[in-house]
Amino acid sequence: MAVALLVMALAAAAALLWLLRAERDCAKRQLLRSMHGARSGPIGQIGLSLLLADGISLRRLERLLSVEYALFEVVAVLDAAREEELFGMLVARYRLIRVGYRPTGELPVSGVQALYRSRKRRFRRLVLVDRRENGLTPPLHAAVEAAAYDFLWPLRPDERLTRGAVERAVYALSEAAQPPVILRSVSGLRATIYGREAVAAAGGFTRELRRRARPRITIRDPLTVRREEVCGGWRSRWLRWFGAGLGVAVLAAGIAAAPAWWWAAAWTATLLLLALCRVRIGQLHRACG
Amino acid sequence: MMRILYMLYTAAVCAALVPLAAVTLDRLLRRRRRNRDRQLCSCSIRQIVAAQLSDRAAEVPLPLGRAVGRRRLLSELLSELVSATYGLDTAPVRRIVERYGLDRWLLRRIRFSRGCRRARYLKWLADLPVGGPARDAAKRYLADPCREVRFCALLVRIVAAPEEALRAIAGFGAPLTDGEVAEVLHLLRRGLLPIAYRPLVGASDANLRRLGLAIVGQFGVEEAEPELLHIVASDEAALSAAALRVLASMHRPMRRREVIARVRRMVPAERHALLRLLAREEYAPRSVRVLLDTAEQPYYESLVGSYKRQLVWR
Incomplete structure (x- = not known):
């Protein structure tokens, strides 16, 4: 139980750090986009x-x-x-x-x-x-x-x-x-x-x-x-649906195997956080790319 | 005990989930509005351009004034427009800034943001024709720990007081990168700074000399050749290499004593890079023979053999 909590906490912390770094990188890209020196000359x-x-x-x-x-x-x-x-x-x-x-x-x-x-x-x-x-x-x-x-x-x-x-x-x-x-x-x-x-x-x-x-x-x-x-867009769509399906399967498996409701709640919250961080990072890449 | 820990952990994750979900949803809605915002931007640009020709057009509210997040969109649009044009009449743009309170909004965003986000808002503030008090309020960011923020605050200060630009650049506190020099040069091209190269190339500050070299190279000031040769002969490796490149880009004669001595001090990689630059600038092999050793002669001739044909369209 303690190990499971530690793993969930580490996963959540890693996801949030990854998101913070992606936000910072996106802000830097947007700043460079507002610079015009490179468009005016070498x-x-x-x-x-x-x-x-x-x-x-x-x-x-x-x-x-x-x-x-x-x-x-x-x-x-x-x-x-x-x-x-x-x-x-x-x-x-x-x-x-x-x-x-x-x-x-x-x-x-x-x-x-x-x-x-x-x-x-x-x-x-x-x-x-x-x-x-x-x-x-x-x-x-x-x-x-x-x-x-x-x-x-x-x-x-x-x-x-x-x-x-x-x-x-x-x-x-x-x-x-x-x-x-x-x-x-x-x-x-x-x-x-x-x-x-x-x-x-x-x-x-x-x-x-x-x-x-x-x-x-x-x-x-x-x-x-x-x-x-090159890939007709099918690859990214397929990967997205596959990832979503895998996430739902992992969530369901975790809830089914949960020893208690508070364990299932923590598991669900962690997976939701990971999913939302991934969605947000995808938004940042699309916004700046 | 374990149950309490789990519940505390769940509460903490939910506390992080709520703002994250709100931001994600906001960006999703913004993405759905993107096409509409783009159309409003293009209509607004047409109106701003029309306002350059007729004052009456400036009195009509902008289409973008109806958009969600209009102040952010307007700031970005006006910053792009002002940066991409030369000789723009800033009076209509200033009226737009005052009508929508863009200067106050930008100062608020600058205060409550950090890092590159703050730098971006400062860059917009530097581009927009705002009043002196707004620019003065940005002075305190010259001491920000983030380099990008300090540089954008420097741009704000340069635009606010062009007569103090040289002092501000000399007091920046760190060597300017080539990208930063290019940004300052961009202000110069828009007519916001004087094009006086002489006090710059002879200055004691390295940043001012780099800016002076960039101005000489950009505008092809051939009268600055003696000063450039003086820099080439100096001991500062980076600046003398930059001065040599500026001489080459202006197609000045390469058979000068200072140039020959400097090229002899270069490492092979630097020499090859210089030879590629000379080939791009279409120096004939005969005119640079004195710079080349025996092994480099065929290399340079092979470069010229592929590039000289560009003369077809000159």
């Missing part, structure tokens, strides 16, 4: 290159290119021979022309056929790398070779940026006393932004680099979330 020459090696579509690129931060670019790696239609659409939409490509030698790269940039100034932030997939080197290496800025942000196919994510990431990078090797977000889909020199020194985006690199910044800001068009 912050301290901090530049971000967003790297896409998979899940490229016109709609996704349109959304990524609408980021307002000045020192930002999108580097997409595509196999033009395999995805001819998509390649044609991108070339037509963004008025791409073939430009010279010379590898910088920072990372081993193979299969690159050409580099494309836009002849239109308004699409100057898009770089398209035509690379034949040959299994020798990862496609992201080709993206790194074509990237212009000092910080690299590889985006997975199922990820999308939250509102103002680039600006918030730049603010976080600017707060560091010295340029970090890694910026890691432990909320959302756990985005990681790498320093270019560290990636070159490690020979790529290795797990070792993610785990051991120093100095690093860790933030609790969901920079990326899951793309609805």
